[in-house]
Amino acid sequence: MARRPVVWVAWVTAAVVFVEAVVLVAVAALLSRVVGLQQMSLAGLKPSAMSLGAWIGCGAAALFSLVCAATLVRTAVRDQPPGRAGRILLIVSAVLHGVLGAVASALLGWVVFAVLMVGLGLLVWVLLAYGEDGTNGRAAAPERSHPQVREGHVQLQEKPAE
DSSP states (O other), rough: OOOOOTHHHHHHHHHHHHHHHHHHHHHHHHHHHHHHHHHHHHOTTTHHHHHHHHHHHHHHHHHHHHHHHHHHHHHHTTTTTOOHHHHHHHHHHHHHHHHHHHHHHHHHHHHHHHHHHHHHHHHHHHHHHSOTTHHHHHSOOOOEEEEEEETTTEEOOOOOOO
16 A cells, blocks of 8 residues: 555644654643742642642643643554544634633743744644545545436436435
8 A cells, every 4th residue: 555645744733642642741740849948838728739630631741632642643554544532622623722722821921932833733734624524634535327228218317416
């Protein structure tokens, strides 16, 4: 089976999303360490609870990113579009990248915004490159009518529109 040029996009996107998952774990470690060293409470919460919350939140986001990366690797290896659940997963990831990019531009700066927008662009590229019908973004060839001979007349039998 010949590989199409769109396969490399899925591989690159999987690598970027995997790196994002690793960065999320590093952020969890940093946030947990900073909150644990401050020994301050926030609205009566213990620092250990906030530290645990940082690990759980960033860990869940990292796990989500790893599942997205696995979906992208599966898409690249099979060179077929992801299934319905995979498409929904990648769409949610793209929306999450957009929302986090908007927040990052205000809080973290334009470099983080640019990195998240690259991830968003790659996810959208994969979603658009692999068409929903398995044609890898190309229009499906129209089905032709087949002539049938009945009672001395040639009739064209049209396929019903789907």
